Amino acid sequence: MSFLLKLAEAMKSRDSIVCVGLDPEPDRIPGELGGGPQAALRFLRRIVRATSDHVCCYKPNLAFFERYGPAGIDLLVLTLQTIPNDIPVILDAKRGDVPNTAAAYAEALFTRLKADAATVAPYVGLDAVEPFCERGYVLLLARTSNPGAGDMQDLRVEDGRPVYEHIVERAVARFPADRLGFVVGATYPEEARRLRAIAPDRMFLMPGVGSQGGDVATAIRSALDANAGGVLPSASRSVLYASGGSDYELAAERAVKELKEQANAARTVHV
Amino acid sequence: MSFLLKLAEAMKSRDSIVCVGLDPEPDRIPGELGGGPQAALRFLRRIVRATSDHVCCYKPNLAFFERYGPAGIDLLVLTLQTIPNDIPVILDAKRGDVPNTAAAYAEALFTRLKADAATVAPYVGLDAVEPFCERGYVLLLARTSNPGAGDMQDLRVEDGRPVYEHIVERAVARFPADRLGFVVGATYPEEARRLRAIAPDRMFLMPGVGSQGGDVATAIRSALDANAGGVLPSASRSVLYASGGSDYELAAERAVKELKEQANAARTVHV
Numbered sequence: 001m002s003f004l005l006k007l008a009e010a011m012k013s014r015d016s017i018v019c020v021g022l023d024p025e026p027d028r029i030p031g032e033l034g035g036g037p038q039a040a041l042r043f044l045r046r047i048v049r050a051t052s053d054h055v056c057c058y059k060p061n062l063a064f065f066e067r068y069g070p071a072g073i074d075l076l077v078l079t080l081q082t083i084p085n086d087i088p089v090i091l092d093a094k095r096g097d098v099p100n101t102a103a104a105y106a107e108a109l110f111t112r113l114k115a116d117a118a119t120v121a122p123y124v125g126l127d128a129v130e131p132f133c134e135r136g137y138v139l140l141l142a143r144t145s146n147p148g149a150g151d152m153q154d155l156r157v158e159d160g161r162p163v164y165e166h167i168v169e170r171a172v173a174r175f176p177a178d179r180l181g182f183v184v185g186a187t188y189p190e191e192a193r194r195l196r197a198i199a200p201d202r203m204f205l206m207p208g209v210g211s212q213g214g215d216v217a218t219a220i221r222s223a224l225d226a227n228a229g230g231v232l233p234s235a236s237r238s239v240l241y242a243s244g245g246s247d248y249e250l251a252a253e254r255a256v257k258e259l260k261e262q263a264n265a266a267r268t269v270h271v
Numbered sequence: 272m273s274f275l276l277k278l279a280e281a282m283k284s285r286d287s288i289v290c291v292g293l294d295p296e297p298d299r300i301p302g303e304l305g306g307g308p309q310a311a312l313r314f315l316r317r318i319v320r321a322t323s324d325h326v327c328c329y330k331p332n333l334a335f336f337e338r339y340g341p342a343g344i345d346l347l348v349l350t351l352q353t354i355p356n357d358i359p360v361i362l363d364a365k366r367g368d369v370p371n372t373a374a375a376y377a378e379a380l381f382t383r384l385k386a387d388a389a390t391v392a393p394y395v396g397l398d399a400v401e402p403f404c405e406r407g408y409v410l411l412l413a414r415t416s417n418p419g420a421g422d423m424q425d426l427r428v429e430d431g432r433p434v435y436e437h438i439v440e441r442a443v444a445r446f447p448a449d450r451l452g453f454v455v456g457a458t459y460p461e462e463a464r465r466l467r468a469i470a471p472d473r474m475f476l477m478p479g480v481g482s483q484g485g486d487v488a489t490a491i492r493s494a495l496d497a498n499a500g501g502v503l504p505s506a507s508r509s510v511l512y513a514s515g516g517s518d519y520e521l522a523a524e525r526a527v528k529e530l531k532e533q534a535n536a537a538r539t540v541h542v
Contacts, residue, residue: 112339124392151396
């Protein structure tokens with residue numbers, strides 16, 4: 001099933017448009033779970049169980065698995081197995097390389113790890129995005145959520161518009177809506193509004209809700225297009241580490257329910 | 272030992288400035304070696320043995336290991352163990368993510384996999400490059416070797432200069448020469464010449480020699496700065512798969528020796 005269709009069904013069955021990032025941070029996993037990748041697996045399994053009634057998508061970021069060394073990839077595979085089959089998975093990998101190499105990354109993410117979607121970086125060029133689009137659904141970095149995002153994304157091109165707008169415009173012209181959407185940081189609602197005008201029918205994954213300072217209602221109002229392009233706000237640390245203590249499951253469930261309700265209120269008002 | 276120092280010593284001891292990319296492609300590994308990651312390990316071990324007297328650096332691209340699935344990371348670790356200790360390793364990963372996540376990637380590459388250097392993508396911003404520079408030597412993508420490189424790297428900024436020049440200028444201003452150099456495709460000698468003027472004291476890794484069409488002598492002449500910034504031409508497929516048959520070791524040795532001699536001739540003429 002295509003990513004967008006699976007996502008739409010999960011949004012309906014959970015009445016939620018919220019995505020949760022699964023990013024295990026060794027220092028923040030409750031000590032009672034032990035240490036190393038085993039502790040991370042126990043932690044993530046319980047986080048998934050506590051949140052899966054309230055999310056439409058999970059987004060593991062590969063960096064946090066690779067940090068465990070060779071055991072990290074097994075941790076990722078086992079974590080993916082704990083996710084209910086009807087919830088789609090975005091592998092947040094931000095890969096990007098020349099076409100021959102991009103094809104190998106695409107195979108790793110979509111064929112080996114069975115991702116429903118993957119994040120991809122645009123710097124190498126659109127010929128390097130193509131091998132991903134051929135194999136699965138791509139979320140292309142447009143505007144990232146970090147404070148330094150502007151260093152290169154805001155460079156003004158000769159027509160007075162920033163680089164990130166040009167990227168989106170070119171990607172929209174080249175790849176169909178059922179194959180490619182964009183990553184637009186929830187921390188930059190003004191930029192999201194501008195991008196929505198350029199890409200009315202695209203899905204926007206909006207990371208940075210919570211710990212990074214993005215407000216879910218503001219992000220949704222800036223990027224929702226009631227009739228076409230969807231919006232997928234994503235939180236990681238503010239859910240996973242909502243409590244530092246042994247009540248982490250309950251705290252994560254509470255955090256994600258609150259996010260879901262805020263998101264639903266924002267989209268209802270908008271429509 | 273720092274990457275640049277280790278590289279300089281390997282260049283001297285091998286009388287070579289050539290880097291070889293270790294990119295296992297299942298379809299191109301001689302059938303007599305069997306299949307799967309075991310065959311790739313046998314193949315790469317013999318390629319390293321056949322070439323290690325004539326190279327100053329190896330550059331495994333992570334995509335080609337990740338394509339093997341979870342076994343791929345073990346394949347990478349075992350491949351790294353076959354490389355002589357005095358030859359530095361660039362992990363070609365092209366990672367790039369927001370700072371908190373970039374720190375996890377940097378730990379994966381430099382701490383877990385003990386890379387001497389790693390390639391990093393600039394799109395997310397310079398705050399996202401910082402965690403890599405803090406932990407090891409970074410080769411930042413400036414101009415990639417693919418035909419579509421210009422899609423975004425050539426966008427003209429308001430001052431009339433392309434995006435990739437701005438990236439290099441900003442990175443030079445922010446990070447010291449012993450922490451950061453650039454990836455400049457050997458397929459774009461004119462661009463390399465312009466970048467050398469902006470970054471006279473930086474190391475340029477120049478992939479794309481051979482199969483991708485880059486001429487090693489042209490690349491070196493365009494990018495060598497006799498007294499400061501070095502140049503590191505890199506070939507992968509044209510060495511690894513120089514022969515499709517059972518004489519692949521001899522063919523790889525011949526290909527890399529020829530490359531070394533061409534490179535040495537070009538740098539001698541230059542100086």
